[in-house]
Amino acid sequence: MTMPTDKTLAVRAALENGGSAAETQLALLAGEAGDSQLQIVVEKLTAAEINVLVADADMSKPSMAHAFITPDQFLEAFDRLGARWSQSDEIKSTADYTEIQSDVEDFLCPMILSTGESVRAKKMLEKLLGHPLGAEAILFTAIGRKDYLEFLAAPGTQAITRGTWQELLQVTLEVQPSGYAEIAGLARAIHEDEDGLLSFAAGFIHAMHEEARKYHAAVETAEEDFVDI
Amino acid sequence: MIPSNAAIAEYEEQVTSFLRRASSKAEGVAALNQHSNALLKDLRALLPAIKESPAYAGVAFYGRFQAVNLSLIKKLAADNVAAVAALEAIRTGKALRVAASAKVGWDLLFKENPGALWAAIYLNLCVKAASVRVAAVREDDDEVDEDQDNDDQLEDDDDAN
Structure with missing residues (x-):
């Protein structure tokens, strides 16, 4: 019988060829050995490997790994997220940051929301909000979006689109109200121009x-x- | 004179504590580099601590040495040559290069505490815990020693990168 360590090595080898190759490997492992083995394998991956794995994922296409990424792995992967973005571009207009904004949303939403479990979302948000840039990251997914100020001003009363910044804020309000308050405070501090x-x-x-x-x-x-x- | 067993143990503990805390070897090395940058910057203030334990000099120069002739350095260590004589033999034998960013620190320690400088070289190049970041000598460099020890050292570096 193949041991979890061997399976982790197989995923690592696949990662050399990118996230989709590793995703295929994870699917094979899940088919052969089930979710419990998949969990063991994913928990052995480093944060850098997690980032490769989820680089092309979003809420419409989450990675198989998302359900098993631990809060610590999530935090470490978040810590490295900025490595994906060019440092040369100046932010002179909204258009200069919208791509990065989508990238942050596509990173955070599947990590926190993809399983639909509020207990998991709470743990992940607790970790994220413990990071110095955690609250800013959640707010960053929302700024400049249509109706975002109204959304923040009247939390819980707005219709939301699932799997987007709106659900991220809504879930934050529900499971981490103090974190939501921090985000709302940050939003107030930003000049509205x-x-x-x-x-x-x-x-x-x-x-x-x-x-x-x-x-x-x-x-x-x-x-x-x-x-x- | 090579460092005492206590200094070697302390150096190994300092290095491995960084590697242990990191989620990967590369990250541990990155953290060590940041730490060593900070130590090099304040090397003069560190002289009293270095006098107490050369392990601090070893960590300050972590990854800052490039062995050109490792077998000569190891022979000097094995023969327990005095620090000043060992440094002179290394210089005349062109057995070592130092990172440009650490040259000021080299000059300071050479003047103030050559024993600690020799210890830093020994700790970085002859103690296993430190061998992960010895930079590879380019093929076009002169006087590359082809002996097995050096090959081993360079392989370690390749592993680390």
């Missing part, structure tokens, strides 16, 4: 880059020059 939103977006994206940068310090140092003594 475009400059305020742009400033918030630029600050958030920059901070996420900084978070991710620490994981690449080794590569940067390895490339430095050596001199004779």
Whole structure:
């Protein structure tokens, strides 16, 4: 019988060829050994591997791994999220951050909402809101969207579209009300003109880059020059 | 003189504590690099601590040495050559390069505590816990020692990268 370690190695080997290859491998494992083995395998993956696995996922197409990613893995993967985005682009208009905004939404929503279990959503949100940029990340998925201010001003009374920033905020309100209050407070602090939103977006994206940068310090140092003594 | 067993153990503990806390080897090395950057920046203030234990010098120079002739360095260690003589033999034998970012620290420690500098070299290049980040010498570099020890060291580096 194949051991979980071997299966993890098989997933890691598949990850070399990208997230969809690993997804196929996970599907094979699930078919052969069931969800309990899949859980064991996913829990062994590093945060960097998780990020490769979920890179192409969204709420319409979550990864098989999403249901088994632990809150700690989620937090570590979130910490590295900024590594995906170009650092060269300036945020001068809403259009400059909408792609990143969608990326954050596609990262957060499946992680927190895809199983539909409120207990899991609560644990994941608790972890995320414990991160210095957690509340900002949730707010970032909403800023500038149609009716987002109305949505924040009257929580729980608006119709929501499932699997979007709206459900993310709604679930946050339900299971982490103090976290929601923090997000609402952040929203109030943003100037309601475009400059305020742009400033918030630029600050958030920059901070996420900084978070991710620490994981690449080794590569940067390895490339430095050596001199004779 | 090579570092005492206590200094070696302390160095190994400091390095492995970073690697243990990280979720992958690369992340542990990245964290160690950040730590070593901070130590190098404040190396002068660290001199008293380094005098107490050269392990701090080893961590400050983590990944900052590039062995060109590792067998010479190991032979100097095996022969228990005095620090100043060992450093001179390394220099004249062109057995080592130092990261440009650490050259100021090298010069400071060479002047203030050559024993600790020799210990830092030994800890980084001859103690297993440290061998994950010795940078590979490019093929076009001169005087590359082809002995097995060096090959092993470079393989370790490849593993780390």
